[in-house]
Amino acid sequence: MRKIYLIGIGPGNSDYLTLQAIDTMKKVDVFFILEKEKGFKEFLKIRKEILEKYLDRETYRVVNAKIPKRKKNRKSYKEEVKTWREQKAEVITELIENKMKDGEIGAFLIWGDPSLYDGHLEILQHILKEGAVNFEYKVIPGITSIQILAARHKIPLNRIGESIVITTGRKLKEYTPDRITNTVVLLDNYSTFKDFKDSDIDIYWGGYLGSKDEILLSGRLKDIIEDLKKIRREAKREKSWLMDTYILRRPEGPESNE
Ligand SMILES: C[S@@+](CC[C@H](N)C(=O)[O-])C[C@H]1O[C@@H](n2cnc3c(N)ncnc32)[C@H](O)[C@@H]1O
Known part of the structure; x- marks a missing residue:
């Protein structure tokens, strides 16, 4: 069975990781980095900094993936976000299916804490419900903004x-x-x-x-x-x-x- 960790990394500084987050990162085979946000270069830099600061380079791989830009839906904000999350779910499904072997551990480094205005948890639950790919998942809390x-x-x-x-x-x-x-x-x-x-x-x-x-x-x-x-x-x-x-x-x- 594949396993996915959503690891809260705090909001913007590699010093904000908890010991639990660091211990979890040490078990990860592949980190998925999704390219989306404005200021992405800086977000990427912090994630790289975190990996380099706490892990030995040979122990993990990094897979980058592009996710589609959110398209405005003037009639309904909820629909706009729902459609965007479905598109993200497709990308993440593909990553889990094709970039991880059975038995491996994958992780997403989540800005701040995964429970605060972040869609990854619901996306993972959506993927499991759709049944496209099977995995276990766990949340590692982080410090919020x-x-x-x-x-x-x-x-x-x-x-x-x-x-x-x-x-x-x-x-x-x-x-x-x-x-x-x-x-x-x-x-x-x-x-x-x-x-x-x-x-x-x-x-x-x-x-x-x-x-x-x-x-x-x-x-x-x-x-x-x-x-x-x-x-x-x-x-x-x-x-x-x-x-x-x-x-x-x-x-x-x-x-x-x-
Ligand atoms: C999509 S939410 C993600 C929140 C994140 N999960 C957390 O735990 O802080 C993004 C919003 O969080 C806030 N935020 C996140 N990081 C921040 C930072 N370093 N400084 C100020 N606000 C931040 C801003 O209001 C931003 O619009």
Whole structure:
């Protein structure tokens, strides 16, 4: 039986691997690297760095594969992602079938943690359901971008007795200011924080967290919003891509009186 590991590698620094991730990597015969994201060269560099730092070169092989670009579906975002994942599933099926022998261990090095806004787990489950190829699989957790953000700003994600909400820029558009508690936002290409600039809300923002280009900014949103917009614009111009995460927090959360 083939075995696949989804190994969380943390978000952007080879120091963020857990001991479990390193021990698991040592057992792997073949690492699959999928070429897709913006800034791919830098993502590839970090993965290579991780392999070189923790493994002896002779012990593993690397197989690169291209995955199709996601095609926009203006009617349904869910359908857009579903179609894209199906296309990825075809590529991954082929890799497992043709690039691994029976009894071998393959792995995908997953940015951050495999359970946080990452499609690989569902893709593997989809492949097994389709029955195209059979394998066992296991998840090795990683440090998420959210943990790095909280650590850098030296804040807990929640205050006493409050909830933490994790969402995306797309979903944040539906929020009104009174719904903001400790609201962690990922995948925001649209600077959706702008919608909250007139309310008394604090923001803790981080770009390229964990990397040498890391940028941090925090304060009352209305006071720092122009700086933040400028920093984001310039970062995107300079590197052509930006990965950022932020926490929106009301000074007195709606739950704090409960
Ligand atoms: C597809 S999600 C993957 C999240 C990842 N699985 C994790 O555990 O952090 C990508 C989003 O995570 C956030 N992100 C990931 N790495 C980041 C980093 N190094 N700095 C800032 N945000 C990051 C950004 O919001 C980005 O749009």
